[in-house]
Amino acid sequence: MAEALEADFVVVGAGSAGCVLAARLSEDPAVKVVLLEAGGEDRNLWIHVPLGFGKTFADPRVNWCYETEPDPGAAGRRIFWPRGKVLGGSSSINGMVYIRGQHEDFDLWRQMGNAGWSAADVLPYFRRAEHQTRIRDEYHGQDGPLAVSDVAEGHPLCEGFIAACVEAGHPRNDDFNGARQDGVGYHQTTTRRGRRCSTAVGYLRPAMKRPNLQVITRAHTERVLFEGRRAVGVAFRQDGVARQVRARREVVLSGGAIGSPQILMLSGIGPAAHLAEMGVPVVHDLPGVGSDLQDHYSAAIKLKCALPITVNDVMQSSVRKVRTGLEYLLFRKGALTVITAEVALFARTRPELATPDVKFSIATFSADRPQDGLHPWSGFTLLVYQLRPESRGEIRLKSPRAEDAPAMRPNYLATETDRRTIVAGLQMGRSLLASPHMQRFITAEYLPGPEVRDEAGLLEHARRTGGTVFHPTSTCRMGSDPRAVVDAELRVHGVEGLRVVDASVMPTVISGNTNAATIMIAEKASDLLRARAPLAAAA
Numbered sequence: 001m002a003e004a005l006e007a008d009f010v011v012v013g014a015g016s017a018g019c020v021l022a023a024r025l026s027e028d029p030a031v032k033v034v035l036l037e038a039g040g041e042d043r044n045l046w047i048h049v050p051l052g053f054g055k056t057f058a059d060p061r062v063n064w065c066y067e068t069e070p071d072p073g074a075a076g077r078r079i080f081w082p083r084g085k086v087l088g089g090s091s092s093i094n095g096m097v098y099i100r101g102q103h104e105d106f107d108l109w110r111q112m113g114n115a116g117w118s119a120a121d122v123l124p125y126f127r128r129a130e131h132q133t134r135i136r137d138e139y140h141g142q143d144g145p146l147a148v149s150d151v152a153e154g155h156p157l158c159e160g161f162i163a164a165c166v167e168a169g170h171p172r173n174d175d176f177n178g179a180r181q182d183g184v185g186y187h188q189t190t191t192r193r194g195r196r197c198s199t200a201v202g203y204l205r206p207a208m209k210r211p212n213l214q215v216i217t218r219a220h221t222e223r224v225l226f227e228g229r230r231a232v233g234v235a236f237r238q239d240g241v242a243r244q245v246r247a248r249r250e251v252v253l254s255g256g257a258i259g260s261p262q263i264l265m266l267s268g269i270g271p272a273a274h275l276a277e278m279g280v281p282v283v284h285d286l287p288g289v290g291s292d293l294q295d296h297y298s299a300a301i302k303l304k305c306a307l308p309i310t311v312n313d314v315m316q317s318s319v320r321k322v323r324t325g326l327e328y329l330l331f332r333k334g335a336l337t338v339i340t341a342e343v344a345l346f347a348r349t350r351p352e353l354a355t356p357d358v359k360f361s362i363a364t365f366s367a368d369r370p371q372d373g374l375h376p377w378s379g380f381t382l383l384v385y386q387l388r389p390e391s392r393g394e395i396r397l398k399s400p401r402a403e404d405a406p407a408m409r410p411n412y413l414a415t416e417t418d419r420r421t422i423v424a425g426l427q428m429g430r431s432l433l434a435s436p437h438m439q440r441f442i443t444a445e446y447l448p449g450p451e452v453r454d455e456a457g458l459l460e461h462a463r464r465t466g467g468t469v470f471h472p473t474s475t476c477r478m479g480s481d482p483r484a485v486v487d488a489e490l491r492v493h494g495v496e497g498l499r500v501v502d503a504s505v506m507p508t509v510i511s512g513n514t515n516a517a518t519i520m521i522a523e524k525a526s527d528l529l530r531a532r533a534p535l536a537a538a539a
């Protein structure tokens with residue numbers, strides 16, 4: 001018989017948010033915390049080496065390797081949706097780009113009725129999380145668990161791109177996470193001395209020494225247990241054995257934008273008609289669960305490079321691979337320190353916009369699909385995505401069994417604005433690549449190819465070859481309207497003792513990569529759960 005488990009707080013999912021929560025909640029020795037994770041420990045070596053991103057990208061030992069339903073917006077294709085299934089969750093397999101979003105994103109959350117989530121309210125939590133290695137100013141923190149450092153070294157393609165953007169009139173920006181996001185510059189990264197800083201590394205590992213924190217891996221949560229309308233624990237399966245853990249105070253779902261709505265629906269909280277169709281007894285009819293899914297859909301221009309300076313070239317040569325390995329081991333430099341995309345431009349497709357609506361980034365490698373390996377020739381990629389898409393999709397159950405992945409319907413490029421923006425982005429990207437600063441590197445445009453010129457052709461290219469940049473959010477959206485799932489304190493509407501804390505609660509997807517904002521949400525949630533006064537908003 002497995003031991004009876006009980007804790008004050010039961011946190012489900014040890015991802016970007018769950019590790020932060022478990023670490024912060026267990027700071028109080030009087031509070032017992034159990035953290036359940038479906039995946040295993042983060043022992044895989046490739047998790048910790050930045051370029052190892054390519055190795056974990058489609059490895060089912062650490063990754064859920066989801067696929068969407070065939071999506072009309074993506075020419076009827078299923079889109080590969082990696083998600084971390086390991087301690088650290090997606091922060092253990094992500095691209096390590098550190099971007100917070102625009103101040104206006106959070107002010108919009110506040111304007112939508114979510115008290116406590118304005119830019120000024122959330123800044124102290126971004127700062128509390130951060131251990132920034134370069135910048136000392138009012139936007140950054142130095143004492144947090146999450147290492148944020150600059151890319152290890154510049155690259156000729158990145159320098160060329162920066163010069164092309166500056167020539168086109170874009171400002172140089174050495175801190176996308178400071179006063180403003182506009183402009184071109186190098187990303188900051190969640191790495192420390194050439195190694196990935198996931199939330200498992202930054203937050204959870206140090207906290208695991210505490211006797212009041214119990215981390216249970218390979219524990220697949222199947223549903224929340226209720227007494228009446230109060231959540232009192234969860235049922236999970238570990239190595240085929242059904243187990244339960246009781247929560248004296250609260251259950252917190254941090255299963256991510258796919259996992260959390262799936263667990264809610266399996267537990268009887270969701271659109272009543274859909275639950276009835278799936279044979280799940282309804283605890284509370286909450287139509288917004290799994291609805292309002294947002295994601296960043298990207299389109300790429302892939303280039304053949306004139307010089308053997310790309311990651312593709314390193315991977316083609318045994319001699320260079322050995323040299324790269326030694327360079328990394330000895331100096332923490334070279335191709336193994338490369339993150340997904342090192343340089344970015346935040347820009348407007350229309351001058352009348354108040355803030356940037358597209359992000360461009362340069363990846364110093366190219367592939368048809370990353371999961372199939374890199375091209376065997378020198379190549380690099382210019383990627384563009386719309387920062388605030390209007391299209392909304394949904395997550396729905398496919399069966400009442402927890403082991404079956406739910407249906408993911410992103411509904412990409414469903415609105416005229418979204419279609420126009422991705423096409424305008426591709427056009428802008430091409431004009432930047434036409435600069436002599438980039439032309440000296442380019443022998444040919446591999447995709448979409450020079451024959452694709454008009455808007456219809458570019459849209460077709462986006463539909464046929466585009467993909468996610470892995471930022472699904474808003475499937476348990478915060479708010480007070482009838483479709484909202486959690487309130488501004490992240491409590492699930494209509495029941496007691498249950499919160500959701502992860503990327504799924506974002507009222508709208510932020511204008512950029514989603515890891516930093518998810519960690520901020522968990523930092524703030526830990527104060528809400530401990531009933532502590534919010535950190536003072538920035539002056």
Ligand SMILES: Cc1cc2nc3c(=O)[nH]c(=O)nc-3n(C[C@H](O)[C@H](O)[C@H](O)COP(=O)(O)OP(=O)(O)OC[C@H]3O[C@@H](n4cnc5c(N)ncnc54)[C@H](O)[C@@H]3O)c2cc1C
Pocket residue numbers: 012013014015016017018036037038039057082083084085086087088089090091093094095096097098099219220221222254255256257259260263340469470471472502503504513514515516518
């Ligand atoms: C390949 C990839 C690249 C990315 N690149 C970047 C980037 O460069 N920069 C950036 O800012 N963002 C990036 N992101 C996005 C970012 O990492 C995510 O937005 C963020 O990690 C989401 O955090 P979360 O806590 O919501 O979910 P996750 O971190 O995904 O955590 C959810 C956890 O819950 C667990 N779980 C789910 N269901 C269950 C269940 N039933 N029982 C038990 N456990 C369960 C999962 O295994 C997982 O560990 C990337 C994501 C991916 C996948």
